[in-house]
Amino acid sequence: MEIVQIIINSLIRASELSLLALGLTMVFDILKFANFAHTDYALLGAFLAYSFSQALGLPLIVSVMIAAGLTGLFGIGIDKVLYKRLRTIGVQPVSLMIVSMGVEIALRNILRLIWSSETKTYPIAVVKPLEILGARITMLQLEIITVGFLSMVAFHILLHKTTFGKALRAISDNRALASACAIDSEKMIRWMWFIASAYGVIGGTMIAMEHVLYPRLGFNILIPVFCAAILGGIGNPYGAVLGALILAFAENVVLALDLKWLLNLGGLFHFESIQINTGYKPAVSFLILILVLLFKPTGLLRKE
Amino acid sequence: MLKVKDLQKKFGNLRALDGVSIEVEADSVVGLIGPNGSGKSTLFNVVSGFYEKDGGEVYFKGERIDGLTPDAIAKKGLCRTFQIAKAPERLTVLENMLLAAEGQVAENPISALFARRRIARVERKNLEKAMDLLEILKLTELMNEYAGDLSGGQKKLLSLGRVFMRNPDMILLDEPTAGVNPTLTTQLIKVIRELQKKEHKSVLIIEHSMKVISSICDKVFVLNYGQVIAEGTPEEIQKNDKVLEAYLGGV
Amino acid sequence: MTIVNFLIYFLIMVGIYALLAMSLNLQVGYAGLINFGQVVFFCIGAYTSSLLATKTGLPLLFCFLLAMIVSGFFGYVMSIPTKSLKSDYWAIATLAAAEVFRLVALNEGWLTGGPFGVMSIPQPLRFLFSMENYPLFYLFLVTLCVIIVFFALALITDSPFGRDLKAIREEEDLCLSLGKNTRKLKLEAMVVGGMVGGLAGALFAHYVTFISPENFWPIETFLLWAMIIVGGRGNHAGAILGAALIQIFNVSTRFIGEYVSLGSDSMASLRMVIIGFLIIIFVSYRPEGIIKEKKKVYDPRNIR
Numbered sequence: 052m053e054i055v056q057i058i059i060n061s062l063i064r065a066s067e068l069s070l071l072a073l074g075l076t077m078v079f080d081i082l083k084f085a086n087f088a089h090t091d092y093a094l095l096g097a098f099l100a101y102s103f104s105q106a107l108g109l110p111l112i113v114s115v116m117i118a119a120g121l122t123g124l125f126g127i128g129i130d131k132v133l134y135k136r137l138r139t140i141g142v143q144p145v146s147l148m149i150v151s152m153g154v155e156i157a158l159r160n161i162l163r164l165i166w167s168s169e170t171k172t173y174p175i176a177v178v179k180p181l182e183i184l185g186a187r188i189t190m191l192q193l194e195i196i197t198v199g200f201l202s203m204v205a206f207h208i209l210l211h212k213t214t215f216g217k218a219l220r221a222i223s224d225n226r227a228l229a230s231a232c233a234i235d236s237e238k239m240i241r242w243m244w245f246i247a248s249a250y251g252v253i254g255g256t257m258i259a260m261e262h263v264l265y266p267r268l269g270f271n272i273l274i275p276v277f278c279a280a281i282l283g284g285i286g287n288p289y290g291a292v293l294g295a296l297i298l299a300f301a302e303n304v305v306l307a308l309d310l311k312w313l314l315n316l317g318g319l320f321h322f323e324s325i326q327i328n329t330g331y332k333p334a335v336s337f338l339i340l341i342l343v344l345l346f347k348p349t350g351l352l353r354k355e
Numbered sequence: 356m357l358k359v360k361d362l363q364k365k366f367g368n369l370r371a372l373d374g375v376s377i378e379v380e381a382d383s384v385v386g387l388i389g390p391n392g393s394g395k396s397t398l399f400n401v402v403s404g405f406y407e408k409d410g411g412e413v414y415f416k417g418e419r420i421d422g423l424t425p426d427a428i429a430k431k432g433l434c435r436t437f438q439i440a441k442a443p444e445r446l447t448v449l450e451n452m453l454l455a456a457e458g459q460v461a462e463n464p465i466s467a468l469f470a471r472r473r474i475a476r477v478e479r480k481n482l483e484k485a486m487d488l489l490e491i492l493k494l495t496e497l498m499n500e501y502a503g504d505l506s507g508g509q510k511k512l513l514s515l516g517r518v519f520m521r522n523p524d525m526i527l528l529d530e531p532t533a534g535v536n537p538t539l540t541t542q543l544i545k546v547i548r549e550l551q552k553k554e555h556k557s558v559l560i561i562e563h564s565m566k567v568i569s570s571i572c573d574k575v576f577v578l579n580y581g582q583v584i585a586e587g588t589p590e591e592i593q594k595n596d597k598v599l600e601a602y603l604g605g606v
Numbered sequence: 607m608t609i610v611n612f613l614i615y616f617l618i619m620v621g622i623y624a625l626l627a628m629s630l631n632l633q634v635g636y637a638g639l640i641n642f643g644q645v646v647f648f649c650i651g652a653y654t655s656s657l658l659a660t661k662t663g664l665p666l667l668f669c670f671l672l673a674m675i676v677s678g679f680f681g682y683v684m685s686i687p688t689k690s691l692k693s694d695y696w697a698i699a700t701l702a703a704a705e706v707f708r709l710v711a712l713n714e715g716w717l718t719g720g721p722f723g724v725m726s727i728p729q730p731l732r733f734l735f736s737m738e739n740y741p742l743f744y745l746f747l748v749t750l751c752v753i754i755v756f757f758a759l760a761l762i763t764d765s766p767f768g769r770d771l772k773a774i775r776e777e778e779d780l781c782l783s784l785g786k787n788t789r790k791l792k793l794e795a796m797v798v799g800g801m802v803g804g805l806a807g808a809l810f811a812h813y814v815t816f817i818s819p820e821n822f823w824p825i826e827t828f829l830l831w832a833m834i835i836v837g838g839r840g841n842h843a844g845a846i847l848g849a850a851l852i853q854i855f856n857v858s859t860r861f862i863g864e865y866v867s868l869g870s871d872s873m874a875s876l877r878m879v880i881i882g883f884l885i886i887i888f889v890s891y892r893p894e895g896i897i898k899e900k901k902k903v904y905d906p907r908n909i910r
Contacts, residue, residue: 084694085694085695085697085698133886133890136890137890142893144694145640145693145694146889146893148640148694148697149640149831149835149885149889150885150886150889150890152642152828152831152885153882153883153884153885153886153889154882154886155882156825156828156878156879156881156882156885157878157879157881157882157883157886158882159878160874160875160876160877160878160879160882161875161879163871163872163875164872164875164876164879167871167872168871270824274698274701274702274705277698278702281695281698328713330709330712330713331709331713333705333709334705334706334709336702337702337703337705337706337709338702338706340698340699340702341699341702341703341706344687344691344695344696344698344699345686345687345690348690348691348692348695403783404782405779405782405783424782425779425782425783426781426782426784426785426786426787426788427785429782429783429784429785430785434783434784434785435783436783437779437780437783441777441779441780442777442780443772443773443775443776443777443780444776445772445776445840445899445901446769446772446773446776447901447902447903447904449904450769450902453766453769454769454770454773454781454784455784459766460766461765461766461767462766462767462770462786462791463767463790463791463794464762464767464794464795464797464798466765466767467761467762467765467766467767467768468758468761468762471761474765474766478766482904486906495906498904498906499901499903499904501901517784521784521785
């Protein structure tokens with residue numbers, strides 16, 4: 052594959068992953084547990100967006116916005132019913148993680164119950180892809196990169212210019228101190244769930260638009276998203292973006308790589324062109340995740 | 356017995372330990388005092404291997420132990436307690452005592468399967484020892500309670516009990532009497548003292564109560580801002596101006 | 607299928623899952639190791655034994671033993687990062703590791719048959735029994751394994767070793783301060799867990815005589831989690847009870863499915879929704895499960 056194509060594909064993938072990793076890293080940092088249902092929230096939103104555009108005939112972008120808002124509320128609702136109670140009775144974060152695994156299983160199958168396991172595609176007109184420096188990119192993909200970038204900018208502003216952002220950073224730094232400064236952490240946690248879930252919906256919908264939508268998709272992207280968040284350093288939103296970028300490039304480069312040179316040991320042997328089986332594409336993120344956890348579990352960027 | 360040379364520990368920009376050197380002779384009880392945040396618990400954590408040092412050396416019985424893992428240090432006979440007493444919630448008081456016992460067999464699955472007789476024999480011996488200690492600590496009534504259900508003070512007593520079960524050559528005690536009622540505190544001091552007399556253990560003890568310190572310590576080190584600012588007998592320390600200043604300045 | 611045959615099949619499956627649940631329970635309930643990749647032992651055990659049997663024709667007893675050894679070895683590998691990783695990171699890593707194995711099974715067709723799996727796996731002592739009687743013999747074999755494993759694990763956990771594991775589960779630093787090599791203890795728990803899981807895998811493969819990557823989705827791990835959460839962690843009877851209950855639930859919904867006009871896909875989703883809810887409800891409101899961990903009470907009169 053051409054280098055330009057690899058860069059473009061990686062940027063698309065990174066835009067999608069980073070929007071999902073942002074929410075995951077926030078929840079992990081503030082509530083100290085890995086939310087296994089995070090990508091399923093995103094899928095709930097993606098399905099809602101699908102239905103709004105199909106059944107109500109709303110424009111896709113409007114559907115996604117409404118779906119993101121509703122899923123944000125859903126995130127708050129789940130927190131209220133499940134996690135808040137467990138937080139107040141002071142159970143260990145590990146139990147929250149196990150509960151979130153239960154939510155993952157239940158939610159994924161509720162999606163399957165409502166929308167069935169058949170794959171779905173969004174009503175997007177197929178247009179001839181543009182050509183940039185010999186690489187192909189569709190309008191949709193261009194939009195994904197743009198939306199991804201704009202969402203990141205919006206998040207940056209949110210984090211630095213709003214009370215919510217400042218409070219969130221304060222809680223992340225030192226919870227005891229934050230509550231001493233009369234920051235209503237429960238309110239901030241509600242906002243955090245809203246934003247985490249809504250951002251996830253945008254990322255999840257983008258992935259589903261580019262490929263197809265089906266209930267298992269949430270679980271399938273769970274590990275790549277974890278990988279991006281942990282690689283970047285839990286608790287650092289910029290780290291999540293960086294992690295998503297690195298992971299996206301790794302996924303695309305490893306599969307494009309020709310291992311001939313490596314195996315022939317500089318001329319010792321004469322293997323034909325050898326490439327890694329594309330069936331291993333998901334394994335790239337798994338392996339990076341395992342390697343990061345083994346050698347640098349704190350991730351690349353520290354918390355600010 | 357224990358020799359700490361120029362120990363350094365930084366947390367970010369904070370020098371928690373800034374060149375601390377102390378020495379605990381064999382067969383002695385040494386106190387470690389200082390205002391909150393002066394680095395006492397950090398010193399314990401570095402010496403016992405829970406924190407990595409940033410510089411300096413630690414010798415125990417003439418052997419260098421800095422850089423070893425906490426369990427390796429404990430195995431060499433240097434045992435500690437924690438400021439906030441740890442107590443495995445769903446192990447009973449008696450199980451806690453047995454957990455700590457020295458010279459256990461079958462701490463692996465193979466012998467757990469095939470050395471049942473030996474296990475029973477050793478467990479029995481340890482049980483007797485545990486019961487004796489629980490009596491001294493006034494915890495006999497609670498022997499079958501979950502440690503998680505104990506009060507803070509009782510957990511402190513239990514952690515002492517565990518250390519005695521472990522029977523190390525030297526004990527690091529982190530505020531052993533905090534949260535323990537006064538009668539029991541007197542009792543505790545007596546126990547520590549007796550144990551030290553009888554078995555010639557060395558003890559390094561972090562304490563806030565000057566009363567406790569003066570009643571059991573042969574020598575006291577005073578820490579402030581990660582440095583040793585004074586050392587001497589409890590009487591000398593109480594008269595030391597620098598020490599008074601450190602404490603009053605802290606207020 | 608007659609009702610008796612079905613009952614035998616059902617009991618064999620309960621037995622196999624009981625083994626897996628006991629193995630998971632040793633890791634989770636005793637040592638506090640949050641293993642989200644338990645299915646990997648099942649997978650490795652099944653593939654090792656069936657590949658050895660079909661490709662080398664080794665006596666089946668050795669295939670079973672090697673399956674346990676290889677699986678136990680992988681338990682050792684998985685335990686390596688427990689030293690440096692927080693429990694939720696390790697949980698994510700185990701999930702990823704299990705998926706890597708499934709992908710290997712799926713993609714390395716030359717070894718594993720890829721998506722077609724391993725077929726015609728020989729059955730132990732098949733020639734001694736008639737077609738009708740063989741399942742009965744297999745039930746006997748599985749039951750024997752369950753009984754042996756149950757008593758072996760009971761001996762292991764009712765020993766200073768088991769006490770150490772429980773202490774690690776609750777206060778690892780304390781164990782270190784008492785001179786316990788917690789890394790070694792966790793390693794041993796993982797190896798024993800791996801061996802029992804591998805045994806279950808081998809029993810499964812040689813019973814169904816056909817395995818493919820389809821048998822080893824991560825959802826199997828979560829079913830096992832549901833079993834130990836419902837049955838009760840920290841005691842072996844709880845794991846067996848949980849395995850039986852969840853299997854009864856699975857089967858009964860399958861029967862109900864024949865009378866309710868839901869499609870099989872919907873029925874399967876509904877089943878998993880309920881499993882998810884069971885996990886959530888039990889962890890939130892009855893974390894100890896149906897059978898509570900037994901307190902070890904000593905009678906003071908017996909001590910002196």
